[in-house]
Amino acid sequence: MNSTDLPRLTVRSPADLIAAVPYLLGFHPAESIVVVAMSGSRIVFAARSDLPGDADPREAAGHIAAVTARQGADSATVIGYGPAAQVTPALDALRDVLADAGLAVLDALRVTDGRWWSYLCTEPDCCPPEGNAYDPRASSVPAAAVFAGQVALPDRATLARQVAPIGEATMRPAIERAEQRLTALLAGAPASDLLGRRALRVAGVAAYRAARRRHRDGERLTDDEVAWLCLLLTHLPVRDHAWERTDGRVEDVAFWSELLRRAEPELIAAPGALLAFAAWRDGQGALAAVALERVLAEHPDYSLALLMDDLLRRGVPPSRLDGWPIDGSATGSKRGKRRPRRRQPRRRDQ
Structure with a gap:
């Protein structure tokens, strides 16, 4: 199943x-x-x-x-x-x-x-x-x-612990290394690359693909991989690239759960919102809700988290948005719709 x-x-x-x-x-x-x-x-x-x-x-x-x-x-x-x-x-x-x-x-x-x-x-x-x-x-x-x-x-508290921070002391040095790497990336971008946007997106796509590939192979991501990807996800084109490729698959939920739990608080907004999206697509409304609670406690104005919170509170079924954001207005991308999902009982919690 x-x-x-x-x-x-x-x-x-x-x-x-x-x-x-x-x-x-x-x-x-x-x-x-x-x-x-x-x-x-x-x-x-x-x-x-x-x-x-x-x-x-x-x-x-x-x-x-x-x-x-x-x-x-x-x-x-x-x-x-x-x-x-x-x-x-x-x-x-x-x-x-x-x-x-x-x-x-x-x-x-x-x-x-x-x-x-x-x-x-x-x-x-x-x-x-x-x-x-x-x-x-x-x-x-x-x-x-x-x-x-x-x-x-x-109980619900047990569910909330599934998105609780792991609290690895080694993540803070990894974030500092990621920030230095980002500074070097932007400094090396050509003058024609305004604000280094192209360099950021290229690096973000590469980091996302590598992390997903290693995760699918059952390998644990290193602290540096987690910190680098989470830092790049703070840039919307990188976040939206990952969002377009996130659905309600088991591997999506597992991947974003790991990143949310291992990321430092200042970097949890994108992984947490993407976990909520994946869980909502899978019919796991309660998991989506606890992920959003954690994100919004740290980042109360994060737009994707607010959007997902609104969808949950209004009880919008995932089938209503099949193919979104691929064929929606969030990114302007037109890659075609995802395959239809089978109808399932939907779960919601607040």
Whole structure:
């Protein structure tokens, strides 16, 4: 199974759906509201947000409902994780705004301490007042998901650690060497090369190609290779060259993850934004979100990160932009469209 083929998980009961949610999101939710959107009998979208806490539940519900309504879904199941005092008003608000958006709410569930309750079922035989105990191990869903190569991390913090800095002390000297190399490159550019732009792009393309080739061969990039490429990626023509060649492939996600984790904070903007793009293209909205959080904390005005953050917040599906930025306006390049991607359930997290 490649990264564009999420497994078909057969869901026959609320317990099965609860068991499936961590694999739809990529991690086990807690203190959360989750929407699982359907088109017919097919799951097309899963989104998560924090419980609103003291905030107006209708405001939070309105945002996640608006995102869900744009996914081509006709129905949804909503699930709240946490104590009843926090989950109930959040789910009530979400059910109302989903209905106002024209989506049928198939069920509304609360999950607390290994038990689940339905807000729509009043039959004591199947939905007793004390709730239903559930054990995900009793469902066939986790086994099917694991067999298909899907992973459900323990929580969102574990996911965030996948983009956390490695903190190699040797990177700072490597950056200093890269800066000296860049100074020499610009000094050696011919007078006809205004501001050394051509020399920068040639060097950037060469560095990107060499790094991708070594990464595909399973070789670990040296500190100097990481520092040099990340420094060159601060120049937009180099960044856009890499962007045009980034899609939702496993190797794209792995490559940009490594660069983001190893780069020093001042150089993480391009690798982090490109990781977010690759993860979003692969349907890994939660991974894209944590990558963007890290980038925007250091570089709040970085345009590509802001663009990706807007796409995630509006729930734009990757299929809407097949071929972009190759055939889009971002770079003006016209190399032709990428091959169409198979439709898959989309995951979003905020």
